[in-house]
Amino acid sequence: MSKANQKARKSGSNAQKRYNAITDVAGIEVGHYTDIDNLTGTTVILIRGGAIAGVDVRGSAPGTRETDAINPINLVEKVHAVVLTGGSAYGLAAADGVMSYLEAHGIGFPLGDGNVVPIVPAAALYDLARGGTPFSERPTAAFGLTACERAKAGPIAQGNVGAGTGALTGILTGNELKGGLGTASTDLGNGVIVGALVAVNSGGSTVNPETGEFYAAFLETNNEFGGLKAASKASLRADKDNTTTHEPQTITNTTIAVVATNVELTKTQATKVAQMAHDGMARAILPAHTMFDGDTIFALSTGKRAIADLEEEGMWGDTAARINMIGAAAADTLARAIIHGMLAATSIAGMQSYADRYIH
Secondary structure, eight states, rough: OOHHHHHHHOOOTTTTOOOOSSGSSOEEEEEEEEETTTEEEEEEEEEEEEEEEEEOOOOSOOOEEEEGGGGGTTSEEEEEEEESSEEEEHTTTHHHHHHHHHHHTTTSEEEETTEEOOOOOEEEOOOGGGGGOOOOOOOOOHHHHHHTTTOSSSOOOOSGGGGGOOEOOOOTTOOOOOOOOOEEEEEEEEEEEEEEEEEESSSSBSSETTTTTEEEEGGTTTTTTTOOOOOHHHHHHHHHHHHHHOOOOOOOOOOEEEEEEEEEEHHHHHHHHHHHHHHHHHHHHHOSSSOOOOOEEEEEEEEEEEEGGOOOOTTTTTHHHHHHHHHHHHHHHHHHHHHHHHHOOOTTTBBHIIIIIIII
């Protein structure tokens, strides 16, 4: 068990109610727009008070927007929302609706005379024409606007919702399973929270085909995955047959995510946390960061807690040790969120879910 998860188990039971979701980070709201008929959708992470942000792109086929704005050397300090969307590059239009919503509420980078420009980074996954749907049906500005109107704190719908609606995993490995939208959180004690939200649409598999087990299942805390049982021999035999006969598709992948903490970070520190969080993706998905994935992770800091609230000490400086701790927790939390997305997903349009294949 990681040090972060050890601390999570020890953290006080007197903490406020948690939902094992990114919304456990105070100040973060999440809303979805789900187009189930066309197997696509949009998820918006809304931060009305703004958040320091960083981003790290590891996949070689990304579809992103406004990532340069949050580069540590550039002017903008805070973002006001992050968009995760289906529709590949076309789906980035959903961010226009988010900007309209925020502008109408006076939220954004101030320009004087009451004018603002909302800062809304976005990342898209490829779900075009999935399940036989029309290639021309993809998220629009209306998706982003509606997701903002539905955004709230508290529990988050997972699985075939928002950006996870048409998600599919294992395309490159032949072990295809329905992907989905997942979330998780970690309590590091002293009121410090790390959360993650992810749309799992990976070329690689989240499941070991030899055992039917999630690669990252060892990171489970508090029986959150519901006591998963060993896969049946029939399921494993079917996996082997699929892997042998499958002709891999390409350019139809990408896992996109947001990790967040209530600890005050600089843009550089947030960027480091985003970088470290990719370790969680690599633990949970094999292979990750391929030529046909656009894997992208945003990191957010709402700044409600001082970094000194973490008691970690280090010989090279306490701040460095604390950033290490947050980054490691972000990686573990993201890996757990990936499993939650897979468990919550349901079979649709010929895409079989993990539950239907392995749990029945």
